[in-house]
Amino acid sequence: MTLDFDFDLFVIGGGSGGVRAARIAASEGGAKVGLAEESRMGGTCVIRGCVPKKLMVFASEYPDMIADAKAYGWDVQSGPLDWRGFRSKLEAELDRLETAYRNTLKSAGVTVYDARAVVVDPHCVRLADGREFSTKHILIATGGQPFVPQFEGRELAITSNDIFHLDALPKRALVVGGGYIASEFACILNGLGVKVSQYYRGAQILRGFDDEARGHVANQMAANGIAIHCGTDVERLEQREGGICAVATDGSTAEFDLVLYATGRVPNVAGLGLEALGVGLGRRGEVLVDDWSQTAVPSIYAVGDVTDRINLTPVAIREGHAFADTVFRGIATKADHDLVASAVFTQPELGSIGLSEEAAREAGPCEIYAASFRPMRSLFAGRQDKVLMKLVVCATTRRVLGCHIVGPNAGEMIQLAAIAVKMGATKEDFDRTVAVHPTMSEELVTMRKPVRIF
Known part of the structure; x- marks a missing residue:
C-alpha cells in the first residue's frame, strides 16, 4: 500500500x-x-x-x-x-x-x-x-x-499514577476529588485497612451519575468508615513532623501520611x-x-x-x-457513543447505562421503578448494606431509558442489562422475563409499580 x-x-x-x-x-x-x-x-x-x-x-x-x-x-x-x-x-x-x-x-x-x-x-x-x-x-x-491544580504544597500530593508503587501502605490517607477514580481509591484504601478521608468541593460525590444511586454509594461508603467531606477542598498542604497537614477551605486541619489527588484528567x-x-x-x-x-x-x-x-x-x-x-479496510464505520454502560468499582459497586432520573425528567414524562433491600448473602452474615435496583422508563414509548444498579457485582450485572437497554427493550419486555431466583438481579424484572411518576 x-x-x-x-x-x-x-x-x-x-x-x-x-x-x-x-x-x-x-x-x-x-x-x-x-x-x-x-x-x-x-x-x-x-x-x-x-x-x-x-x-x-x-x-x-x-x-x-x-x-x-x-x-x-x-x-x-x-x-x-x-x-x-x-x-x-x-x-x-x-x-x-x-x-x-x-x-x-x-x-x-x-x-x-x-x-x-x-x-x-x-x-x-x-x-x-x-x-x-x-x-x-x-x-x-x-x-x-x-491533573493536580496549582496550590501551596501540591508537590506533597501523589496521583493515581503513583498509588501502585508505594513502598508501604499509609495509616491515614486523604483522597481529594469526587469522581469515580477518587471514590474508587477511597474504597480501596479503606478496604486495605487505611483510615480514609475524602474531600470533594461539590455537594455530592460521583457527579454525573443518577442522584439516588450516587447517594446510595456515598451513604454506604460512610457506613464503611470513610469520612466524606463534601463542600470541602484543600487550601494548602504542609509537611509537618507528624505527617502532611491539609488545611481545608472550611478552616479545618488534619494530618495524613498520604494525600492522593484525583481531581480529574x-x-x-x-x-x-x-x-x-x-x-x-x-x-x-x-x-x-x-x-x-x-x-x-x-x-x-x-x-x-x-x-x-x-x-x-x-x-x-x-x-x-x-x-x-x-x-x-474500506468499511465506513463510526464509533457508536450512544448508550454506553459504565461501572464504578466502589464498595458497593455502581453500574449505570442510559439516562439518570434527573435527565429523564427533563426529557419528558417518565416513570421510576426502584427497589432497595438487604441482599441475602450479607443479610445472613449480619451486615447492614443495601442494594439498589432502578429502572427509568419513558411513560409514552415504555422504553427503558436508564438502568442503575448499586451492589456487589453491579458491573457484571449492568453489562447484561445494557444489551436489553441498547436493543430498546420496554418495561413490559422486562416484566415478561421470568426471574432467576434467588438473585439480587431478579428485582429488575419483578418491579411492577412505579415509585415516582413525572
Missing part, C-alpha cells in the same frame, strides 16, 4: 485505542504501520488504571469476605496484608500484559518504537532521537494524564506540535475530531481519551477499530 511514504499509518500512543487501530490496520487492512510509545505498552488502562486498580479492588474486598466466612461458620483468621508481596505480584502481572501487547503488535507486523514522537507536518513524525518518518496517515492516541497533548499544524484543540486541550475521528487536518486522526469524548477503555478500542476499518 505504501507509495512514497515510510508508513501508511503512524500511531502515537501505545494504549488500548492506538494498539487496536495499529493491529487492525496492519493485519486486516494490509497497511505498513509504525507505533511510538514513550512509556510502557498498554497505556493507562493496563499499566496505570483499570487493570491494576481492579486487582487492588479485589485485594481490598477480602476483609469483608473473611468476616462473612466467619459468620457462615468457617474457622478463618484475617492477618495484615502483605503489601509488598501483593505489589510484587501485581507488577509481574502488568509485565505479562505488556509483553502480550507487544507480541500482538509484532504478530500483526507493526513496527514499534520505544520513544516519544511528535508531529512535524501532516505527513511526518519525529522521534525523540531525531529520526523522522514520512507517513500517509497519523493517529494521535496519547490518552490523558492526572486532562488530554495528553503538550508538545505534540498539533496546534501549529491547524489541528483544533478544545477548552481542556482535547483534540477536536468529527464522527470519523478525523481532525481539521485530513491526514491526522485521534482516538481515545485525548479526544475527551467518552473516556473509557472499551470506547477507545471501538474508536480505534472504527478508524482502521474506515481508512484501511
Whole structure:
C-alpha cells in the first residue's frame, strides 16, 4: 500500500485505542504501520488504571469476605496484608500484559518504537532521537494524564499514577476529588485497612451519575468508615513532623501520611506540535475530531481519551477499530457513543447505562421503578448494606431509558442489562422475563409499580 511514504499509518500512543487501530490496520487492512510509545505498552488502562486498580479492588474486598466466612461458620483468621508481596505480584502481572501487547503488535507486523514522537507536518513524525518518518496517515492516541491544580504544597500530593508503587501502605490517607477514580481509591484504601478521608468541593460525590444511586454509594461508603467531606477542598498542604497537614477551605486541619489527588484528567497533548499544524484543540486541550475521528487536518486522526469524548477503555478500542476499518479496510464505520454502560468499582459497586432520573425528567414524562433491600448473602452474615435496583422508563414509548444498579457485582450485572437497554427493550419486555431466583438481579424484572411518576 505504501507509495512514497515510510508508513501508511503512524500511531502515537501505545494504549488500548492506538494498539487496536495499529493491529487492525496492519493485519486486516494490509497497511505498513509504525507505533511510538514513550512509556510502557498498554497505556493507562493496563499499566496505570483499570487493570491494576481492579486487582487492588479485589485485594481490598477480602476483609469483608473473611468476616462473612466467619459468620457462615468457617474457622478463618484475617492477618495484615502483605503489601509488598501483593505489589510484587501485581507488577509481574502488568509485565505479562505488556509483553502480550507487544507480541500482538509484532504478530500483526507493526513496527514499534520505544520513544516519544511528535508531529512535524501532516505527513511526518519525529522521534525523540531525531529520526523522522514520512507517513500517509497519523493517529494521535496519547490518552490523558492526572491533573493536580496549582496550590501551596501540591508537590506533597501523589496521583493515581503513583498509588501502585508505594513502598508501604499509609495509616491515614486523604483522597481529594469526587469522581469515580477518587471514590474508587477511597474504597480501596479503606478496604486495605487505611483510615480514609475524602474531600470533594461539590455537594455530592460521583457527579454525573443518577442522584439516588450516587447517594446510595456515598451513604454506604460512610457506613464503611470513610469520612466524606463534601463542600470541602484543600487550601494548602504542609509537611509537618507528624505527617502532611491539609488545611481545608472550611478552616479545618488534619494530618495524613498520604494525600492522593484525583481531581480529574486532562488530554495528553503538550508538545505534540498539533496546534501549529491547524489541528483544533478544545477548552481542556482535547483534540477536536468529527464522527470519523478525523481532525481539521485530513491526514491526522485521534482516538481515545485525548479526544475527551467518552473516556473509557472499551470506547477507545471501538474508536480505534472504527478508524482502521474506515481508512484501511474500506468499511465506513463510526464509533457508536450512544448508550454506553459504565461501572464504578466502589464498595458497593455502581453500574449505570442510559439516562439518570434527573435527565429523564427533563426529557419528558417518565416513570421510576426502584427497589432497595438487604441482599441475602450479607443479610445472613449480619451486615447492614443495601442494594439498589432502578429502572427509568419513558411513560409514552415504555422504553427503558436508564438502568442503575448499586451492589456487589453491579458491573457484571449492568453489562447484561445494557444489551436489553441498547436493543430498546420496554418495561413490559422486562416484566415478561421470568426471574432467576434467588438473585439480587431478579428485582429488575419483578418491579411492577412505579415509585415516582413525572
